[in-house]
Amino acid sequence: MIAEAGLAALWLAAALAALQLWAGIAGARAYASPPVPNAVRPEPVEGPAPPASLGLRQAQPERPDGDREGAANPLATLVRPVAVLQALCVAAAFACLIAVFLDTDLSVKLVADNSHVAKPWLYKFAGAWGNHEGSMLLWVTVLALCGAGVALFERQLTQATRLTTLAAQAGIALGFYAFLLIASNPFARLDPAPAEGSGLNPLLQDPGLAFHPPTLYFGYVGLSIAYSFALGALMTGEVGPAFARAMRPWVLGAWVFLTLGITAGSYWAYYELGWGGWWFWDPVENASLMPWLAATALLHSVTVVATRDGLRAWTVMLAVVAFSMSMVGTFLVRSGILTSVHAFAVDPSRGSFILGLLALYIGGALALFALRIGRVREGARFDPLSREGALVANNLLLTTILGIVLIGTLYPLLAEAVTGEKLSVGPPYFNAAAGPIALVLIAIMAAGPLLRWRRDHLKPLARRLAIPAAITLACVAFIVLCTGASIMPVLGLALAAGVGVASLAPLWGRNLRRTPLFTWGMVVAHVGVAVSVAGMASESAFTRETLTAARFGEPLAVGPYHMTLNGVEPVAGPNWTAIEGHFTARRGEGAPFALAPQARSFSRPPTETNEAAIATRLDGQLYVVLGRQGEDGRWQVRLWWKPFVTLIWAGGALIAIGGVLSLIGRVTRERAARERVHWA
Secondary structure, rough: HHHHHHHHHHHHHHHHHHHHHHHHHHHHHHHHOOOOOOOOOOOOOOOOOOOOOOOOOOOOEEEOOOOOOOOOHHHHHHHHHHHHHHHHHHHHHHHHHHHHHHOOOEEHHHHHOOOOOOOOHHHHHHHHHHHHHHHHHHHHHHHHHHHHHHHOOOOOOOHHHHHHHHHHHHHHHHHHHHHHHHHHHOOOOOOOOOOOOOOHHHHHOOOOHHHHHHHHHHOOOOOOHHHHHHHHHHHHHOOOOOHHHHHHHHHHHHHHHHHHHHHHHHHHHHOOOOOOOOOOHHHEEEEHHHHHHHHHHHHHHHHHHHHHHOHHHHHHHHHHHHHHHHHHHHHHHHOOOOOOOOOOOOOOOHHHHHHHHHHHHHHHHHHHHHHHHOOOOOOOOOOOOOOHHHHHHHHHHHHHHHHHHHHHHHHHHHHHHHHHOOOOOHHHHHHHHHHHHHHHHHHHHHHHHHHOOOOOOOOHHHHHHHHHHHHHHHHHHHHHHOOOHHHHHHHHHHHHHHHHHHOOOOHHHOOOOOOOOOHHHHHHHHHHHHHHHHHHHHHHHHEEEEEEEEOOOOOEEEOOOOEEEEEEEEEOOEEEEEEEEEEEOOOOOOOOOOOOOEEEEOOOOOEEEEEEEEEEEEOOOHHHHHHHHEEOOOOEEEHHHEOOOOOHHHHHHHHHHHHHHHHHHHHHHHHHHHHHHHHH
């Protein structure tokens, strides 16, 4: 009965999404009012907008309950409660799916195909989304929760824009409800039920499965709010600082989750797959990177609109592009077009369904943008040599990198579809094409915090840039003289040092106790970028690798470490067996320590995996993988010494922390300002 209850809740959520779409459109029409001719745009200021809209349409006075006087359509009052009820229904459906997985109800086809009676409970729980149907149900659950969040907490938009925003969110949800109910039913029954189940892909049997996919989904599905805000504002013409201030917390939240998800995913691949790398430019990796690039550009652009009333059209376009990249990623991962540990679907009809949704939502948004953007008033002007100018340059470079990644990801698929020939676009293309642009992006990012808003001048800017530039040049000279590393890692390390110093510029000469929390967040996030870039450059320049066939007691060496394989023994886990190697490692005259990599075998489904042994030190990681035994009795062993590789993930954590600080600071400040306006 749990599966039937979940399916019923899913149908009810779909019906409520249809009602929300209809009521939102009808209610917005009732609130629409004609444009005010010759309206005077107020001077942009930092802080929340006054109750009236700053866009093209004049807002009517609002009652305390948020409804404007003169609105006669009762459907408008339905939209908020229906959005919340829809989220509760789909959340109940998702809870039912988790329940049948925890209970190992093998009469549910999805459970039988992706679980096993002997699987540990954590993987039964996380296995609910470790498959196509479950992951899509998680996708639409996050989508509905985001819509409910707007319905409950958003108070800065005018009623018309809020209603069109919620209608747009319901329209997205309705398409994906249809996909689940028609093509990917997660609650389909199986008769007769198998005795044990097929089991979960062993590569997914890791604690990371419980954290990585939900975090990532809250990130790139959370960008749907920015998309819906953009459509709502285009429909009403209310694109201005109030619109941007309303959108900014949602973009920040989604960006933080995306950052955490990508960071966690790269580390999961690093230690789980046993190949010694942290990023391979796999199409599925790119599917999460592309929305992050667009969201990063959007985050900076929406800040310019909110604080300086510039870049209005650019911000709306980026909001559409950011969520479009999320949907492109959904198509790549869930359509069956790719073969990957992340790509669960293999049914071409599902891919066609998602492609249709992709064309509808992206094509419709771009068409609306083309039709309505001409009615959006131009924002405030600024000189190219200004902080706004630096943000525009960075946004252009971010979107250029996005285009490079998108082309490199889709080109092999298009070439195979047209010619039938399988092509591969890998790290050499992405590194060569995107690497130099990324370095220019980092250099401009170092200058950004040192520039003034609106207009700056070269001489004072040169004085402010002197210290970061001197540190960058000194690092270049030191690294070249001491290491002889190649040019790209040298530039990466030097620019990381320069960005780290320049990122502190907003704190220079300020009372740190009175510095706003969102300023601290910006500083921490930019320092995090510098830390990650330093880790990437160090890993690229200084990694040492040893591949050998080792006998017991035979000395091995990699980087500053000397090691010995002492023996191997069989071990057993809850649903796997393994051969475990016992290594002793020593660095110079330091104390020896043990490492125990494993070569695991799973029976359901039959799979072999490598579990790397990793020793983390302040200056890097020692990484050991045990392979097969040869006919001569030797064991294949791969050793890596990766200096400062942990800075990559430490920097990712700092970036996310900076985003959280900015989010808290912005929300707190704007709430306090609204309260002052309310009591004034």
